[in-house]
Amino acid sequence: SAVISQKPSRDICQRGTSLTIQCQVDSQVTMMFWYRQQPGQSLTLIATANQGSEATYESGFVIDKFPISRPNLTFSTLTVSNMSPEDSSIYLCSARGGLRGVRETQYFGPGTRLLVL
């Protein structure tokens, strides 16, 4: 199975600032995703991180607010820009389609807990 790490694991930020979350996978994967999850709630897909090209964003999420990079097959970053308290959430990196494991299996990182004051 793929192992996914995220940094930072948590942060407390002031409104108006930006935070970049890093995601590292221990093996090459075809697809990487970024999700948001409020405690006790479902997972909402923010975007699909595409290697070497612009991310594909879901309805309600825009590149100016959530710029995403994916320079290679194992690494991606998500930036939460110009933060407001409404951005307080858990942000999860996810990956699928690696050389190991079941193709349909989607792996998740431990999440980044963000609190915006």
Place this chain on the structure above:
Amino acid sequence: GQSLEQPSEVTAVEGAIVQINCTYQTSGFYGLSWYQQHDGGAPTFLSYNALDGLEETGRFSSFLSRSDSYGYLLLQELQMKDSASYFCAVSSSASKIIFGSGTRLSIRP
């Protein structure tokens, strides 16, 4: 629109059997997955059904009926450690997965 429906909470007794149902309405369908998430933890993959029928993996089984847009997760010989949230998820395209709202399973001794 796209939607997945599953019960918000289920309570069961240790050693018993519990079934968590999921109905879905999506614009595309490649398969139905189930994920487990303990409080404070990351979701972990449990099972995937692309075709009708029952898939068994140890104490957990998952069922799919594509004609009914319905599936369920069956947990047998429940253990206290099975207390968690369980999410059904539909692969609506080759790349995208849509998650249900989750079912919180509480297990009593």
